Amino acid sequence: MSNCGSEKVELSIIMPCLNEAETLGICIFKAKKFLELHGINGEIIVGDNGSIDGSREIAEKAGARVVPVAQRGYGSAIYYATLAARGRYVIVGDSDDTYDFSDLLPFLEKLRAGYNLVMGNRFLGSIKPGAMPWKNRHIGTPVLTAIGRLFFNCSANDFNCGLRGYSLEAFRRMHLCTTGMEFASEMVIKATILGMRVTEVSTTLSPSGRSRPPHLRPWRDGWRHLRFMLLYSPRWLFFYPGLFLIFAGSLLGAWLLPGTRILFGVSLDIQTLLFCAAAVLIGFQAVLFTVLAKIFLVNSGLLPRNKWFDRIFRFLNLEKGIFCGALLLLAGLAGAGFSVFEWGRMHLGPLNPVVTMRGVIPSVLLMILGFQIVLSSFFFSILGINIQGLKTWTTTETDSEEARDS
Numbered sequence: 347m348s349n350c351g352s353e354k355v356e357l358s359i360i361m362p363c364l365n366e367a368e369t370l371g372i373c374i375f376k377a378k379k380f381l382e383l384h385g386i387n388g389e390i391i392v393g394d395n396g397s398i399d400g401s402r403e404i405a406e407k408a409g410a411r412v413v414p415v416a417q418r419g420y421g422s423a424i425y426y427a428t429l430a431a432r433g434r435y436v437i438v439g440d441s442d443d444t445y446d447f448s449d450l451l452p453f454l455e456k457l458r459a460g461y462n463l464v465m466g467n468r469f470l471g472s473i474k475p476g477a478m479p480w481k482n483r484h485i486g487t488p489v490l491t492a493i494g495r496l497f498f499n500c501s502a503n504d505f506n507c508g509l510r511g512y513s514l515e516a517f518r519r520m521h522l523c524t525t526g527m528e529f530a531s532e533m534v535i536k537a538t539i540l541g542m543r544v545t546e547v548s549t550t551l552s553p554s555g556r557s558r559p560p561h562l563r564p565w566r567d568g569w570r571h572l573r574f575m576l577l578y579s580p581r582w583l584f585f586y587p588g589l590f591l592i593f594a595g596s597l598l599g600a601w602l603l604p605g606t607r608i609l610f611g612v613s614l615d616i617q618t619l620l621f622c623a624a625a626v627l628i629g630f631q632a633v634l635f636t637v638l639a640k641i642f643l644v645n646s647g648l649l650p651r652n653k654w655f656d657r658i659f660r661f662l663n664l665e666k667g668i669f670c671g672a673l674l675l676l677a678g679l680a681g682a683g684f685s686v687f688e689w690g691r692m693h694l695g696p697l698n699p700v701v702t703m704r705g706v707i708p709s710v711l712l713m714i715l716g717f718q719i720v721l722s723s724f725f726f727s728i729l730g731i732n733i734q735g736l737k738t739w740t741t742t743e744t745d746s747e748e749a750r751d752s
Contacts, residue, residue, distance in 0.1 A: 595626035
């Protein structure tokens with residue numbers, strides 16, 4: 347292993363660590379042998395997450411570079427250790443001796459071939475007896491991987507594998523932000539969204555060499571993975587369900603407007619019509635939230651800008667929003683006015699709700715939707731001004747830097 351002199355470091359091997367004194371030494375030993383055997387100029391970095399069992403001393407004695415990470419979490423340990431890496435490529439593996447650090451050449455070869463992210467796949471390789479609990483092997487990992495592939499069209503087949511490699515340049519582009527075990531899923535998702543080259547190689551998972559229980563909490567950490575995917579893909583959590591509510595509520599509501607309907611022997615009347623209006627309103631709120639969430643994620647740098655994002659601000663401008671909202675608002679007011687007119691014809695006396703509510707419910711719905719569209723249009727315009735300002739500021743700053751450099 348060599349990481350000194352003028353020669354550039356090619357590979358940084360990172361091991362996140364929290365009280366891994368029993369196994370850390372053997373992991374570092376295998377990593378050093380790998381680097382020496384293949385003549386790779388590399389370094390070994392231990393992202394220490396506050397160990398109190400002597401892990402740090404073991405790492406330093408074995409020749410690894412220790413990066414203290416105060417912020418607790420698997421993701422934090424990897425993130426800050428990677429920031430300190432000097433290698434062109436990075437390979438991350440757990441420091442509990444579940445992965446063989448002497449067999450990293452397939453990962454490095456893929457990275458050398460130009461892949462940005464190389465995932466280990468335990469299901470293509472082997473999972474030794476006792477290495478993975480049954481609920482992780484048959485429920486947790488397959489379900490989370492399937493959801494990730496569905497939501498984000500990812501190519502990886504083992505989202506949670508703890509052995510993976512990536513280029514330092516790709517890591518910087520990802521702007522990873524999670525701190526816990528969900529960091530593993532975030533990396534795959536970000537790489538896919540950014541259009542990076544992702545591949546996978548078979549790997550072997552062995553039983554942990556430590557005597558204490560693992561840090562992993564299957565149900566808690568599994569939920570954190572799932573929660574991140576849902577929040578990061580609001581179209582599945584809000585947009586598609588919202589569209590369904592709008593479509594179903596509108597279709598069923600239109601069917602109920604003329605009068606009472608019988609469906610499978612059940613009488614549906616104005617009560618159902620009211621719930622249909624509520625479904626349309628809730629669906630609209632869900633779709634609106636999806637757009638707002640998308641804007642927030644892009645503005646925060648958590649998602650890249652794309653054509654869909656730019657198309658929102660070309661189509662949803664203030665003038666169009668005010669016009670559409672005003673039309674719905676006027677239509678609702680007209681319906682409400684007609685209902686009051688009919689009430690006047692009854693000398694402002696008692697009304698039959700079965701008849702009158704068929705006009706009142708749609709009128710109220712149109713007024714609410716119209717007013718919301720107008721307000722949302724102003725908000726979109728404010729966000730649009732901010733985005734254009736950021737774009738102009740960034741462009742001006744870049745031009746100024748280029749001018750200084752020239």
